[in-house]
Amino acid sequence: MERTKTTIDAGSLDDLQKLLGTFDENLNTVIRELGVEASVDGVRLKIAGEEEAVSCAVRVLEGILRLVRAGEPVDKSRIVYCIELAREGNLENIEQVLSDVVAFTFRGKQIKCKTVGQKKYADAIKRNTVVFGVGPAGTGKTYLAVCLAVSAYKGKEVEKIILTRPAVEAGEKLGFLPGDLQTKVDPYLRPLYDALQEMFGMETYLKLMEKGVIEVAPLAYMRGRTLSNAFVILDEAQNTTVEQMKMFLTRLGDGSKMVVNGDVTQIDLPEGKRSGLKHAVSILKNIEGIETVTLTAKDVVRNPLVMSIVRAYDQAPAHAAPKEDKKRR
Numbered sequence: 001m002e003r004t005k006t007t008i009d010a011g012s013l014d015d016l017q018k019l020l021g022t023f024d025e026n027l028n029t030v031i032r033e034l035g036v037e038a039s040v041d042g043v044r045l046k047i048a049g050e051e052e053a054v055s056c057a058v059r060v061l062e063g064i065l066r067l068v069r070a071g072e073p074v075d076k077s078r079i080v081y082c083i084e085l086a087r088e089g090n091l092e093n094i095e096q097v098l099s100d101v102v103a104f105t106f107r108g109k110q111i112k113c114k115t116v117g118q119k120k121y122a123d124a125i126k127r128n129t130v131v132f133g134v135g136p137a138g139t140g141k142t143y144l145a146v147c148l149a150v151s152a153y154k155g156k157e158v159e160k161i162i163l164t165r166p167a168v169e170a171g172e173k174l175g176f177l178p179g180d181l182q183t184k185v186d187p188y189l190r191p192l193y194d195a196l197q198e199m200f201g202m203e204t205y206l207k208l209m210e211k212g213v214i215e216v217a218p219l220a221y222m223r224g225r226t227l228s229n230a231f232v233i234l235d236e237a238q239n240t241t242v243e244q245m246k247m248f249l250t251r252l253g254d255g256s257k258m259v260v261n262g263d264v265t266q267i268d269l270p271e272g273k274r275s276g277l278k279h280a281v282s283i284l285k286n287i288e289g290i291e292t293v294t295l296t297a298k299d300v301v302r303n304p305l306v307m308s309i310v311r312a313y314d315q316a317p318a319h320a321a322p323k324e325d326k327k328r329r
Helices: 013-020 022-034 051-069 076-088 094-098 116-127 141-154 181-200 202-211 242-249 276-283 304-315 320-328
Strands: 003-009 037-041 044-050 101-104 110-112 130-134 160-165 214-218 230-234 257-262 290-294
Touching: 003 051, 013 022, 013 051, 022 037, 022 051, 022 076, 044 051, 051 076, 051 094, 076 094, 094 116, 101 141, 116 130, 116 141, 116 290, 130 276, 141 160, 141 181, 141 230, 141 257, 160 181, 181 202, 181 214, 202 214, 242 257, 242 276, 257 276
Parallel strands: 130 257, 130 290, 160 214, 160 230, 230 257
Antiparallel strands: 003 044, 037 044, 101 110
């Protein structure tokens, strides 16, 4: 391919330093991922290499520069994400997407979307009554849902926050666990508790739990209820049966929102049982007020390695392991 050269003007030394990153880590990531050459000349970056790679590198670096000027932090995971977006041609409004404030913690820290997928998910929750968030671990499905629930409560849009999930992988056998109901359910809802404590602060969180404003219960305990004026989050929904999902969705009362999250690649139901999440997404997609947002490996906001792990599992033959197991038996 034809080689080319171009220059990017950072405008100031301060912006250039933020663009380059600590020990030039940001620039080195771009060089390594796209196979270009780069050098610094004053407050300018000189980029050279194959035409397509240079074009992509320029889009990435200009996108990062816009983030820097918007006051957004930039690290390796964000660089890798910008590269993914640039390859798809979706990098134009990155600073607007990643500058959107979803909520505030009790200490005043801003909670923002970190990917385009997360922004779509947050926007869907704001404008719909029921939202299905489907995607792999680490995409922020649960955390963002809790943040938006707290924001809705503080804004007096709802009176309660209700958190639920299938308590045990294949059927909620709580009787086999020691302790009372709360003790039995707690380990399964720890991610939700952690997010709530960060948003409210421990003291307020405990008071709201005591008053019943925040309610935590296994999915089985939703039967027979009408959930009104509440923000309801069903987590790990891939492990609901079709019957459980129907039961849950029909609890919806006036003034309520429901967010249903799950990862359809991690279904723990017994063989022959269909996932209620997969079934609901397939049959409810054309109903007004209900929206499904699918998050992917690109939306993973944990260590960048998690993105690679998710992709590796997605690409691996699903039947390989079971065949191996049969031979051993």
